[in-house]
Amino acid sequence: MIRLDNIKLRPDESEQNLIKIAQKRLKKPIKQFKIVKKSLDARDKNNIFWVYSIAFSDEPEEMKQPLERLARPPKVAVIGSGPAGLFCALRLVDRGVAPVIIERGERVDERSETINKFFTERVLNTESNVQFGEGGAGTYSDGKLNTQTHDGLNRDVLEYFAAFGAPQEILYLNKPHIGSDRLKNTLKNIRGYIENRGGKYLFNTKFIGFSAKDGAIKSIKIKDAATGEEGEIEVDCAVLAIGHSARDTFEMLAKSGVEMTARDFAVGVRIEHLAHEISLAQYGKYCKLLPAADYKLVSHAHERTVFTFCMCPGGVVIPAASESGGVAVNGMSNYARDGINSNCALMVQMTRGDFGEDLFAGMRFQREMERRAYLLGGGQFKAPIQLYKDFKEDRISSRLGEVQPTYAAGTEFAPLNEALPKVAVSALKAAIPDMDRRLRGFAAPDAILTGVETRFSSPVRIERGGDLQSVTLKGLFPCGEGSGYSGGITSSAADGLKVAECIYNMYKN
Ligand SMILES: Cc1cc2nc3c(=O)[nH]c(=O)nc-3n(C[C@H](O)[C@H](O)[C@H](O)COP(=O)(O)OP(=O)(O)OC[C@H]3O[C@@H](n4cnc5c(N)ncnc54)[C@H](O)[C@@H]3O)c2cc1C
Structure with a gap:
């Protein structure tokens, strides 16, 4: 098996060119190849390329051996x-x-x-x-x-x-x-x-x-x-x-x-932007040639670390509750990731100092946040939302900007600070402009925050x-x-x- 690494193609080049490049490097004809690694290098927005490793062999591929089976299996x-x-x-x-x-x-x-x-x-x-x-x-x-x-x-x-x-x-x-x-x-x-x-x-x-x-x-x-x-x-x-x-x-x-x-966990909100704006910020002139962009951000601007999690390019925010009287949100996308918005969880780390020491203190804390979000949404699993520009100024939003919420069960403008722990509110207010320094547009005034994201990990x-x-x-x-x-x-x-x-x-x- 011969393997060639670090083959670069521009976003507008066809993968068929891989064969030509490989033949040139090896100075011999190749009939078939297999991609073994593919990643996007977008560190320099003016010079983005896909990076490939490919492998080829004249021998047929080895078949995987079936696993050994138990003669006397347990129940x-x-x-x-x-x-x-x-x-x-x-x-x-x-x-x-x-x-x-x-x-x-x-x-x-x-x-x-x-x-x-x-x-x-x-x-x-x-x-x-x-x-x-x-x-x-x-x-x-x-x-x-x-x-x-x-x-x-x-x-x-x-x-x-x-x-x-x-x-x-x-x-x-x-x-x-x-x-x-x-x-x-x-x-x-x-x-x-x-x-x-x-x-x-x-x-x-x-x-x-x-x-x-x-x-x-x-x-x-x-x-x-x-x-x-x-x-x-x-x-x-x-x-x-x-x-x-x-x-x-x-x-x-x-x-x-x-x-x-008991375990510590994180809580937060979903943040939604126009997918095109995120792709433009990440890929510049190449944005139309590439799939909807993702991102991963961490901010230490506040004593509590804030991080993005479960980014859904071209996806939607979904109602993810499993209990009556509580709102919990999450994110979903289809394979094509071709929705108008992109969303991501914006999480703040919580500790037992925030919710208490006993075994189920964390679970009660999550449930209480979900109940407050439910009430803020006006009941019936509508989610409370706030535009970023209003969240940072403690004002209830009164109208949407360009970004339309994708949460399917309906939304209500509401003060999200009433659903979130105080420390999470101040951490988010510090983190969003800080993250904007690394991803332009992250702190867009009309970005929508939807509450609450509580099912991050097990309590x-x-x-x-x-x-x-x-x-x-x-x-x-x-x-x-x-x-x-x-x-x-x-x-x-x-x-x-x-x-x-x-x-x-x-x-x-
Ligand atoms: C909306 C959403 C989007 C996500 N997106 C991603 C993503 O893109 N990538 C990623 O890596 N992770 C994602 N996650 C997280 C990921 O889904 C979980 O980490 C993963 O599913 C955990 O796997 P699990 O099998 O341990 O538990 P689960 O997937 O939670 O499965 C547990 C199962 O146990 C069943 N169960 C519970 N109690 C009982 C009982 N008493 N009797 C019988 N059955 C029971 C439940 O019905 C459930 O089907 C997402 C989660 C959500 C909710």
Whole structure:
């Protein structure tokens, strides 16, 4: 395999030119090549280019060997079908284990209908929504697959996604993303694969408790959302991949004696700009030749660090509540990222000094912010919004500028400082003009702030030991973001693979 690095193409050049450049460098003809890395170098706006690594070989590609399978597989329940649970289940079926997947929300198609109803008629289903249902919290996202590295389990995650219908470019782009539209089909393909290999999904089914013997889990208790009927499933292992919004389940686990600790987290707002303005600021004259621009900013202008998170180029702000009487927002985009606005979370780090020391103080703090946002929005899940120019002067906005809010359930002008902690308000006021120094237009007077962004990460950690099992209950494997072991789609999915491998290793002899 020959590899050529650092090949540069201008944004207006065709990828077909890669072959010509490679032939010139190697001084021999090449028939086929494969892109192994592609990133955008936009450090100098007047000289932007794509940078590629390509590989080619005359030999046929080596086939991947199938994984070894367990001869006597254990009985495994995977609780939660977000990236952590789903990828755990995927790897388990590849290892010969047929898990049962317990998911409180609906299958992705029905879930989409329920969510559309919430967006348009403001009828919330507290069991199936943007946080809960097939695919978990990431289904209605931008589908960014950010990784620090494309090696090891992260690589496996990207390869599984690509094999089940995600765009192939995720295997080589340095900032890969799927988009919510493409992600939904990928989830259905994964479901088909798992079911064909003996795995079983129970949708609309909530995990409500467990029984244990000699410090080890023996069965899980479940409840059917439609009939209210309860049942019990015997297990050797249960993978707890419940995400960061399963507040009722966290409470049940704590009451049942599962060891948990409080965690710090961040809270904030979404900020929306015109996508074209962001692209112009980032790419100058090349902006029309390139996909909608993203950004990542940090400000230390205030004693509290403020950072941008989950940027959605050409995306929309979405209603992301999972509880009645609370407004929570997040961001989503489709693969094409071709919406009029771009949005991003603007987060301020909170500590236990802000919300209290007890286990659920952080959860109450998040819930209280969501309740205040709900009241400021006038009820019915409308979100409170404020133009940046008014936020900085503590004035309620009275009319929109060029930027129109994309939050589908309706918005109301309101003073966001009444929903946010005081320290967050002053930190945001210091950070936005500071960030504008690095990204011109970030502090545009008509940029829209929408409140509140509270579901950034889990307010608790379910403690697990070196064997990845709960420190108080053997056979229970806390996994993914809700348990405090990952953040984002890729790392949660990678944690799922790690737990599946751990179960395989426990039973392989
Ligand atoms: C709108 C939005 C956009 C996002 N965009 C991105 C992005 O672009 N890139 C990125 O990397 N990350 C993004 N994230 C974050 C990402 O989605 C999460 O980090 C990731 O989904 C966490 O995976 P998880 O499997 O640990 O938990 P989750 O995805 O939260 O999945 C947990 C699952 O468990 C189920 N569950 C909970 N309790 C129970 C119970 N008692 N019984 C049965 N089932 C239960 C839930 O219904 C849910 O399906 C976004 C999140 C949101 C909400």
